[in-house]
Amino acid sequence: MKPVRMSFLFIALFSSGGVVHAADVARVNGVGIPEIKVEQLLKANPGLAGNPQARQAAITNLINTEVVLQVAKKKGFNKKSDVRAAIEAATRQILVNAVTASYLEERPVSDSAVKRRYDELLKNMPEEEYRVRHIMVGTQEEAERVLNKVEGSDRAFAEAARQSLDSTTAARAGEIGWVLPTALFPEVRVALAKAGKDKPVIVQLGQGWDVVELMDTRKAVAPKFPDIKDQIRVQLQNEAIQAYVNELRQQARIELAE
The missing domain is CATH 1.10.8 (Helicase, Ruva Protein; domain 3)
Known part of the structure; x- marks a missing residue:
């Protein structure tokens, strides 16, 4: 992340x-x-x-x-409630990002780990690539509002993506681009395969919520290591963060309302 x-x-x-x-x-x-x-x-x-x-x-x-x-x-x-709620959600995400950035700084992903993952990807490379776009938000309620707004409208998706907490893709109308399905979080990969093209869905990740959509598919071509190593590094970082969040959840006392 x-x-x-x-x-x-x-x-x-x-x-x-x-x-x-x-x-x-x-x-x-x-x-x-x-x-x-x-x-x-x-x-x-x-x-x-x-x-x-x-x-x-x-x-x-x-x-x-x-x-x-x-x-x-x-x-x-x-003083408006919706503005204060948006500021609170953004503040929470900034603090989460600060913690996860510190975690990754203390435990950097090694070059050898990136190369091992690349070799694994080639061995298990799928037949198709996905063209994906997404909008990252802080809460499930926000994700549901965004989903209702963007369904069936490219223009609405692009406009809503400007407010995404992922500033990198926000500048590209939410587009992640062409990726191998194996480069995505398992939750995202399963949700996209089930939904099919042009049907945005909500996916919960460890540190937030995503409205994600499969825009198109094409025959996969094996990428060269220099072209994909940064993407693999990000994937390994995301996996490390997810494992860290799971560890924190296990250590925390969590009580769900009935």
């Missing part, structure tokens, strides 16, 4: 305050924008590092965000 990369707006929603510090790079209606926010943006968006105007672009985005944020607060959007 890749950590979710926060947008300029989302970072500002959680870090904006009313105290003006000496290290402020700008002020918006008296509200200071501290230097640390600029540093956080540049660190969270490595693609900006090579841009000579990156710092000014970050400051401009922070100013734009603060202007909109002040309007949101003035109109009371931060």
Whole structure:
């Protein structure tokens, strides 16, 4: 699972305050924008590092965000129940991502493990590849709302995918792309095979919920190791996280309401 990369707006929603510090790079209606926010943006968006105007672009985005944020607060959007629920769900997912990222950092997937999995995939390679798209959300209720909204509509799926907690695929209308079924979580693979093409379904994973859809299939061609090694590494990381979550569940005292 890749950590979710926060947008300029989302970072500002959680870090904006009313105290003006000496290290402020700008002020918006008296509200200071501290230097640390600029540093956080540049660190969270490595693609900006090579841009000579990156710092000014970050400051401009922070100013734009603060202007909109002040309007949101003035109109009371931060007190609306649906907005507060969305913020809470996003906060929970960010904390989950922080824990899992730390876990993987302490237990990195080795190159030899990636190569062993590649050899296993070739030995057991299926005849078809799947073209898959998905929308990651924080709760089952959100997944059900998204499913009702996107069924039968490519446009609705693409629009809903923009809010996906998986920021990488959110920018691609939710598309994961062409993958071998064996590269997917078993729960996802089984659900897609059962549903068939163009029928989004809800799948619960250890750290969240997915609305996932099989867009198309084609005859599988054996991929070369350099082309698939990163994908395999992500799969092994996901499996490690799933095992970690299962271990935490076994250690926890869980009481289900009757």
